[in-house]
Amino acid sequence: xxxxxxxxxxxxxxxxxxxxxxxxxxxxxxxxxxxxxxxxxxxxxxxxxxxxxxxxxxxxxxxxxxxxxxxxxxxxxxxxxxxxxxxxxxxxxxxxxxxxxxxxxxxxxxxxxxxxxxxxxxxxxxxxxxxxxxxxxxxxxxxxxxxxxxxxxxxxxxxxxxxxxxxxx
Amino acid sequence: xxxxxxxxxxxxxxxxxxxxxxxxxxxxxxxxxxxxxxxxxxxxxxxxxxxxxxxxxxxxxxxxxxxxxxxxxxxxxxxxxxxxxxxxxxxxxxxxxxxxxxxxxxxxxxxxxxxxxxxxxxxxxxxxxxxxxxxxxxxxxxxxxxxxxxxxxxxxxx
Numbered sequence: 001x002x003x004x005x006x007x008x009x010x011x012x013x014x015x016x017x018x019x020x021x022x023x024x025x026x027x028x029x030x031x032x033x034x035x036x037x038x039x040x041x042x043x044x045x046x047x048x049x050x051x052x053x054x055x056x057x058x059x060x061x062x063x064x065x066x067x068x069x070x071x072x073x074x075x076x077x078x079x080x081x082x083x084x085x086x087x088x089x090x091x092x093x094x095x096x097x098x099x100x101x102x103x104x105x106x107x108x109x110x111x112x113x114x115x116x117x118x119x120x121x122x123x124x125x126x127x128x129x130x131x132x133x134x135x136x137x138x139x140x141x142x143x144x145x146x147x148x149x150x151x152x153x154x155x156x157x158x159x160x161x162x163x164x165x166x167x168x169x
Numbered sequence: 170x171x172x173x174x175x176x177x178x179x180x181x182x183x184x185x186x187x188x189x190x191x192x193x194x195x196x197x198x199x200x201x202x203x204x205x206x207x208x209x210x211x212x213x214x215x216x217x218x219x220x221x222x223x224x225x226x227x228x229x230x231x232x233x234x235x236x237x238x239x240x241x242x243x244x245x246x247x248x249x250x251x252x253x254x255x256x257x258x259x260x261x262x263x264x265x266x267x268x269x270x271x272x273x274x275x276x277x278x279x280x281x282x283x284x285x286x287x288x289x290x291x292x293x294x295x296x297x298x299x300x301x302x303x304x305x306x307x308x309x310x311x312x313x314x315x316x317x318x319x320x321x322x323x324x325x326x327x
Contacts (some may be wrong), residue, residue: 003235011230015221022220032222039230043237100220106213127217131189151185158183161206 001046010042010049013056016128017063023123024067026108028100034070038063057138060124110157117145118153125150175199179207285319292316 001009017038021031041062042049052058107127111119120139124130130138132146139146178195181187187195196215200208 003231006234007227007231011227014227014230018222019217019220023217032226035222035226036230036233040233040237043234099216103213103216103220107217110210110213125189126192126214129189129193129218147185154183154185157210158206161210 001049006043006046009055010039010059013059014039016056017059019127020060020063020123021067022104023107023111023127024064025070026104028104030070031067034063034066038066041066054137057134060138110160113156113160114153115149118149118156121146121149122153122157126154175202179203179211285323289316289319289323 014035017035018031021034021038022028025031025034038059042059049055111122114122117139121135124135124138125132132143132150135141136143136146141149175195175198178187178191178198182192182195196211196218200211200215203211
């Protein structure tokens with residue numbers, strides 16, 4: 001794979017991979033680092049890319065593994081929000097980035113009570129916009145498993161939102 | 170009409186029955202028209218879907234990649250076979266030429282062949298000793314056939 005091909009086929013995935021990593025580690029800077037490392041890894045394995053049928057799915061898997069490695073290394077295990085407050089220090093637009101931080105915190109709250117499978121399906125469908133068919137292939141699940149888990153994930157989130165609105169005012 | 174459509178899409182969404190196209194349409198609609206719970210949820214989804222690393226990130230990545238444009242190291246399959254064959258050959262040679270520990274009997278036989286006269290004298294004395302202790306001689310297992318062979322050789326030489 002040439003640099004031109006990389007720029008054309010892989011680089012456009014940067015935001016998707018970023019959101020994916022962000023929804024796993026809940027830290028902006030860490031998610032950026034992950035995407036950067038993922039791209040470097042992919043580039044180093046560029047000779048294998050031609051044999052990979054679904055490059056996007058492969059990039060998602062690499063990002064997932066990289067995020068999990070980071071989580072394991074830092075022993076964060078999806079509790080990275082404590083560190084999120086330390087983000088956005090060197091910023092030219094603190095207001096906008098504070099909003100980003102709140103959003104990441106909200107996503108974390110939304111997902112924290114889901115099972116791992118529900119979280120992954122919700123992440124792929126509602127946060128990244130993949131279809132059920134694509135999720136089925138990415139996760140090696142059946143149609144009904146994807147549907148049921150998506151339904152349950154959304155129901156849990158709906159219930160939680162209802163409670164937050166009622167009790168939180 | 171739009172509001173009706175929107176509320177139907179919201180219902181379908183929570184029931185897990187909406188398509189991704191319908192969800193895109195929903196996120197693109199006027200979310201302020203939704204009731205509080207739904208508004209918060211869909212606005213969060215919409216904002217999250219807009220989170221971006223920016224164009225500079227891509228430029229930085231490309232710069233790094235172009236800087237690290239070292240050729241990918243590939244293992245030549247022929248080379249792997251050659252190395253494997255060489256290792257196998259070395260191992261075979263090692264085991265083939267390992268000195269096998271000789272038994273004391275074989276050492277004695279070798280000594281017989283190296284210096285037959287001396288060996289003959291030693292054996293002769295041994296046999297005299299053996300004959301002196303006949304009751305024990307049956308237990309001694311000496312290579313008599315070899316002894317005879319060496320004896321014949323010495324006679325022939327003389």
